[in-house]
Amino acid sequence: MVERGARVMANHLFGDLRQFFNFALAREWVDAHPLAGLTKEKIGGRQKERERYLSEDEIIDLKQRLPSANLLHTTELSIWIMISTCCRVGELSQARWADLDLDKGEWSIPAGNSKNAKDHTIYLSGFARAQFLALKTLTGDSDWCLPARDGLGHVCLKSITKQIKDRMRDEPLSNRTKAAGALLLSGGAWTPHDLRRTGATMMGELGVIGEVIERCLNHVEQNKLKRIYQRHELKAEQRDAWRRLGDRLALLLATEEQENVIIGRFAKTA
Structure with missing residues (x-):
């Protein structure tokens, strides 16, 4: 992997192998x-932290590009x-309709689906709820929000990422979509995880404090004392943060229908 330049993948494989051998060593299945x-x-070298997120202009451009990208409608939603x-893309890919209460506007992500193995509740904005309602008209007959083609389980965890990546390429791959480059934005290529970073960045620009954003992201508090003694979950603050984000997205995506609307821009901080 390193020889062919896939250093990030090499690091991921190294991490998996290290965990596997720690497991085996603890059970005395191996001697060393x-x-x-x-x-x-x-192995692969220190990985540079990704900083990519979509600007508001790119979000508007993304909506305009989606019709020509020939994505599955479920992927657009x-x-x-x-x-x-x-x-996270994996959390959505594994979501069941039973995890959602669309009347209350809540999505409960079970510990088994989250990266840090902790339950997480997302309080859906009106915008997010509307996307799920549209998705339910397409897949509501299944247990899964995004069912696999055979209907026996959820969609492949890599499916959405592959669909988006194929539309960033300069040239289409054989037997894949011909819509190469359809979703390439002015800031360059982007991934599903960059959408998560985009939402968090927008929350900050909308005045949401960092601690609340971290809760919305289901990140584990790094300060041990705060983790132990500060148990307040900031539920109301999280709900308000998602509402602010949803309202902003709804406004951005409505601009092409309302040509007389001028979208205010956030001032860049030093």
Whole structure:
């Protein structure tokens, strides 16, 4: 992997193998850890943190580009769900309709579907709820919000990412979509995870404090003392944060229908 330039993938494989051998060593299935002493820096090198997020102009452009991208309608709706809820693509791919209470506007992500193995509740904005309602008209007969083609389980965890990546390429791959480059925006290529970062960034620009944004992202508090003693979940604040984000997205996506509306821009901070 390193020789062919896939250094990030090499680091992911190294992490999986290290976890596997730690498991085996603890059960005395192996006599020694073959990866002892190795670090990611020695495998694929230190990974640069991604900073990509979509600007508001790009969000408007994205809506205009989607019709020509020839995506599944469920994937189009998934894009707006991910940006308006700040969820991970895997959390949405594994979501069941039983996890959602659309009357109350709540999405309960079970611990088994979240990256940090902790339950998480997303309080749906009017915008996000509308996306889920539209999705339910398409897949409501299934247990899954995004069912697989055979209907026996949820969609492949890589399906949405692959669909989007195919529409960033310079040239289409064989037997794949011909809509190469259809979703390439002015800021460059983007991924489903960048939509999560975009939603969080917009929350900050809308005046939501960092601690609330971290709760909305279901991040674990890094300060141990705060984790132990500050148990307040900031539910009302999270609900308001998602509402602000949803209202802003709804306004941005309504601009082409309302040509007399001028969208105010946030001032850039130093």
